[in-house]
Amino acid sequence: MVLTTEGYGCPKCMLGVDCATACGSEARWQDMKPMDFDKYGPGGYTGPARLRHLAKYHVRPGDQLQMVYLVTRRQDAGQYRLMPGDQVSIESIADEDLDRGTLESGLLIQPDGSITVRLLGQVQAAGLTVPGLRDLLEREYKAFYDDPAIDVTPVRTNTLAEDIRAAVGGLGGFTAQAITTTVMPDGHIRLPGIGQVSVQGFTLEQLKREINLRYAEVVVGLEVEPILTQQAPHFVYVLGQVGLPGRQEITTPTTVLGAIAASGGHLPDGNLRQVIVFRRAEDWRMISTMLDLNGAIRGKRPTPADEIWVRDGDVIVIPDRPITVFGDFVRQVFTEGIYGIVPFGGFSFNSDSLN
Numbered sequence: 001m002v003l004t005t006e007g008y009g010c011p012k013c014m015l016g017v018d019c020a021t022a023c024g025s026e027a028r029w030q031d032m033k034p035m036d037f038d039k040y041g042p043g044g045y046t047g048p049a050r051l052r053h054l055a056k057y058h059v060r061p062g063d064q065l066q067m068v069y070l071v072t073r074r075q076d077a078g079q080y081r082l083m084p085g086d087q088v089s090i091e092s093i094a095d096e097d098l099d100r101g102t103l104e105s106g107l108l109i110q111p112d113g114s115i116t117v118r119l120l121g122q123v124q125a126a127g128l129t130v131p132g133l134r135d136l137l138e139r140e141y142k143a144f145y146d147d148p149a150i151d152v153t154p155v156r157t158n159t160l161a162e163d164i165r166a167a168v169g170g171l172g173g174f175t176a177q178a179i180t181t182t183v184m185p186d187g188h189i190r191l192p193g194i195g196q197v198s199v200q201g202f203t204l205e206q207l208k209r210e211i212n213l214r215y216a217e218v219v220v221g222l223e224v225e226p227i228l229t230q231q232a233p234h235f236v237y238v239l240g241q242v243g244l245p246g247r248q249e250i251t252t253p254t255t256v257l258g259a260i261a262a263s264g265g266h267l268p269d270g271n272l273r274q275v276i277v278f279r280r281a282e283d284w285r286m287i288s289t290m291l292d293l294n295g296a297i298r299g300k301r302p303t304p305a306d307e308i309w310v311r312d313g314d315v316i317v318i319p320d321r322p323i324t325v326f327g328d329f330v331r332q333v334f335t336e337g338i339y340g341i342v343p344f345g346g347f348s349f350n351s352d353s354l355n
Helices: 041-046 130-141 159-169 204-216 256-262 322-335
Strands: 064-071 087-092 114-117 121-124 150-156 178-182 188-191 195-198 222-230 235-240 246-249 275-280 286-291 315-318
Touching: 064 159, 087 114, 087 130, 121 130, 130 150, 159 222, 178 188, 195 204, 204 222, 235 256, 256 275, 256 315
Parallel strands: 235 315
Antiparallel strands: 064 178, 064 222, 087 150, 114 121, 188 195, 235 246, 275 286, 275 315
């Protein structure tokens, strides 16, 4: 079978192993079949189009999030309820002296939620709908008028949403509506108007829903869109028989062999048949596995099942080969130990020496 790369160079005839053809088991070199290794031609240096690296990303401490605030002036359900900072206009056909506020400058609802009107003094307005405030004033004024004919007109509403957006960074332009925050070690962030929010373990969609539900408890017409701008660093730790043991940052999906390569590769005395990976599970209990990467390194296993993806925080240990361990034992005991201090020649095992 001759395979060709359309539009580029000469026809190719190559053999290869595809783990997808192994029916769930590990493929061997004898499973080689014709395969197109130049499918993308010169464009192959970028690699094929891949599926996303993670099904869902979960927020964790150290992540940097940008919160973009948008005042939508939209309420999804129910009637709008007045709140401190809103302005209304109150008019009465029965007596113009009862009028308060105008369409240009309304009567301000005070921080305690009240307004002050003639004859009645302070009246609680916050929490009421516009028709509700009108009905309340009608009932109270009937002590003075047979038909007070009160009308309430909203002049400026949803002011808390504007105040929160102003606290974020001003009212001008898209960038002024965003703040950047870092997830603290305890998994929380703090946001204007609602304070502390626990975000650790949320996906971005779950985080958006949580934040907007929290804001909906105190304000309407405000929508927040969280954006992950920077991930917390991800590290694995490679120890033992490698060129550069220590901590390695992983910025892309990485396998065990990739982590070993980033650590300077394995040393000749490394036991690749018993590579250990220590890992923390979701509840932080310790789990571990032992991998045999010797065949992969030596080119004897084309699709090694032991070549697994590493996870943030993994500890990879390449131990000494058994022969090296035995050699160290011999050196420590027979060369540097008691026989090194008092060699065999210093003893006589004849009968005279035993008397």
